[in-house]
Amino acid sequence: MKSSSWWIRWLVPVVLLVIWLGIGGALGPYAGKLGEVATNDQAAFLPQSAESTKVLEARRAFERSESVPAIIVWQARDGGDVTTAQQEEATRALASLAGQRGISETPSPALRSQDGQALQAVAPLAPDLGDELPAVLAEVRAAADSVSGLSAQIAGPAATQADLADAFSGIDGILLGVALGAVLLILLLVYRSLLLPLVIIISAVFALGLACAVVYALADRGTVRVDGQVQGILSILVIGASTDYALLLAARFREELAARGDRTAAAIAAVRRSAGAIIASGATVALGLLALLASDLTNNRALGPVGAIGIVCSVLATLTFLPAVLALLGRAAFWPATPKPGDATAEGHRVWRRIASLIDRAPRRVWASTTLLLLVLAAFSPGLSSKGVPLDEIFVKDAPSVTAQQALARHFPGGSGQPAVIIADAARAAEVQAAATATDGVASAAPVTASGRPGGGPPLVVDGRVRIDATLEAAADSDAAKNTVAELRTRLHAVGDADAIVGGYTAQRYDTERTAARDRTVIVPVVLGIILLILVMLLRSLLIPVLLVATVALNFLATLGVSALVFEHLLGFSGTDASVPLYGFVFLVALGVDYNIFLMSRVREESLVHGVRQGVLRGLTTTGGVITSAGVVLAATFAALMVIPLAFLVQIAFIVAFGVLLDTLVVRSLLVPALVIDIGPRSWWPSALARGRRSDAPAGG
Structure with a gap:
């Protein structure tokens, strides 16, 4: 018996600890190596079935070599007109780059704008420059800056790619540092323990x-694609989820330790009693994310x-590494606020007893008022535009590629440098070109010649x-340009036997927007169905899962x-990605259900x-502190994502951070408990609890 107890008490936790130390030592560096297999080439993330994606494949046959264009725009430093001599000097300066690295x-000859105040030219760069891209762009800039009397800027996909790489450069160091620092500070303030926060952070780092x-390994083999956005979200998701699950298990361990006094028994009981909620929570989020596989x-x-x-x-680390360390540390994990045997923790913190008392006195008033508040806020949701972020809003801070694109748009047609690309049957090329030129919003259209550029010879x-490039009048990222692409497709598809398809930057944005709308109609019901099924299986009820999903x-x-209000009026975003x-x-829905799972599994x-009534009150007071802490963490x-200066990540950070706090402080703390108390045992239909097998004691009893 003693031998068996020794195995459980010491050997199992030590073996688990050694395994995780080995995992941390061997695999920890991969948290910083993921960028090696990440790509920020936005063309790799287009809708697979979209017309613009088909054009992207077809246009490669017309390119003498794969390239990423860097668009150089010159303006006179004195604000006057550009001279013919300066135009010739600009052409020579860029021509000197031919044959150089990258x-x-x-490069194309420099072309003068109609207003005579600017020049533009295109320098095709190699597509696989990687970390060398900034150096190659610096050489292009040096050549462009050599033109006397003109100031040069670089726009186009190559410049945007360089700015994206610069924005994501802090994703391995700054983002992780800010996220882990915020978690550590919150845990120190909330738990007033020196060792427990470090143990939880280590568990999260090992999971990451x-x-x-x-x-x-999967990205290196091409099984999955990773870009900077996915990389950043993965880091934040693992740290946040690991910390949430760890807080739930640590709180249950502290409770069991106070009741039992034996750390091994407390660790086993904590795992046994919290594993169901943690696994269900993890399954909810994981399956919700896997529903994204239905996206195009x-x-x-x-x-x-x-x-x-x-x-x-995250779940694996929480249920193996963390209990092993807690079993070895015992009460020392909570020092200096160590729990003593017999401590009454079931009554919960006095703040949560007051909240429970408030709900118990007037449950209908509580859920009605909180529902009204949420409905008022939800009324503003249609004002959130998801038609894409304009180019000048992609970066939170000023980016060189954005200011260059703005300068280009001031002097040339809005679509300069980002033409609509048309691929059509050669026998109908003249008709397709004529139809394109006649389309409202198209400034010009010309077939690509043997030189690799539009115009100047036979197609x-x-x-x-054949490939025909159509320059749009409106800015390539504008709604007007998207409308022009839609009209252009309608006209060209009507040209008999031409088999014309339209792509390019604007068409890609248009197709992405439409695909995203389609994805929402498909994936949202799938996620809700997954969550509902898991809740039914966990809580063994039908009515409560429906209520939780609705909330x-x-x-x-x-x-x-x-x-919608914050983005437009405080942050200045005209829309979202x-x-x-x-x-x-x-x-938000998957993670929001997490807290309801933690609460309702304890309530059950x-x-x-x-x-039922006392179960709700006891469950709320017992879990209130730990779930609120988990929500704040x-x-x-997620708020740490704001250190990456990209509108997409800033918007995701705000939505998730604010939504989690709203869910934690209002929905889980007030709305859900009040609803369950007001409905009574019937809320657990059709389980045995719905039949009221046990009568409720008075609130104070």
Whole structure:
């Protein structure tokens, strides 16, 4: 008996600890290596079935070499007109770059704007420069700056790619540092313990290292795609989820330790009594993320399995590493606020006793007022536009590529440098060109010749097809340009036997927007169905799961309403990226259900002993502090995404952080308990609790 007890008490925790130390030592560095297999090439994340994606594949046959264009724009320093001599000097300056490192072919001649105040030219860069891109762009800039009397700027995909790489450069160091620092500070303030916060942080870091190693291996083999956004979200998701699950288990361990006095027995009991809620919570988030596989956007599908891997690693670390360390440390884990045998923890913190008392006195008034508040906030949700972020809002801070694009738009047609690309049958090329030119919003259209550029000779024919570039009058990222693309497609599809398809930057944005809208109609019901099924299995009830799903959905709409006001009036965003509402829904609904799972699984446990009404009050007071702490920690970790100066991540950070706080402080603390108390035992239909097998004691009893 003693031998068996020794194995459980010491050997099992030590073996688990050694295994995780090995995982942390061997795989921890992968948290910083994931960027090696990440790509920020936005073309890799287009809708697979979209017309613009088909054009992207077809246009490569017309390119003498694969390239990423850098668009150089010159303006006179004195604000006057550009001279012919300066135009010739600019052409010579760029021509001198031909054959140099990173330049895929001879840059185009410099063209003067109609107002005579600017020049533009295109330098095609090699597509696989990676970390060398900034140096190559610096050489292009040096050549452009050599033109006397003119100031030069660089726009186009190459410049945007460089600015994106610069924005994501802090994702391995700054983002993780801010997130872990915020978590550590909150845990120190809330728990007033020196060792427990460090143990929880180490558990999260080990989970992140394991997740990154698995994702690295899959990305290296091409099984999943990873970009900077997915990489950043993975880090935040694992840290936040790991901390949430760890707080739940640590709180249950402290409770069991106070009741039992034996640390091994307390660790086993804590795992046994919290594992169901933690696994159900992890399954909810993981399966919700995997629902993104139904998306037609490659980066959405990439986030699904990557995020699910992170959640699985978080659950694994929480249920193995953390209890092993707690079993070895015992009360020392909570020093100096160590629990003593016999401490009454079931009554909960006095603040939560007061909240429970308030709900118990007037449950209908509480749920009615909180529902009204959420409905008022949700009324503003239609004001949140998800038609995409304009180019000048992609970066939170000023970016060189954005200011260059603005300068280009001031002097040339809005679509200069980002033409609509038309691929059509060569036999109908003249008709297609005429139809394109006649389309409202198209400034000009010309076929690509053997030189690789539009105009100046007979069309280049490849496999019986031609490429026609149509310059749009409106800015390439504007709604007007998208409308022009839609009209252009309608006209060209009507040209018989031309088999014309339209792509390019604007068409890609248009297709992405439409695909994102389609994804929302498909994925949202799937996620809600998954969550409902898991809740039914966990709580063994039908009515309460429906109520919980309805409350988190209402919380999501209320969050969108607040976001619409904040983005437009405080942050100055005219809209959100097309994928932001879907990402916000998946994270917020799945993570919001987490807290209801933590609460209601404890409520069910207490209700089986004390009755439904007392079960709700005891469950709320017992879990109130730890769930609120978990919500604050998760909100802080997602808020850390704001250190990456990209509108997409800032918007996701705000939606999830605010939504989690709203869910934690209002929905889970007030709305859900009040609803369950007001409905009574019937809320647990059709389980045995619905038949009221046990009568409730008075509130104070």
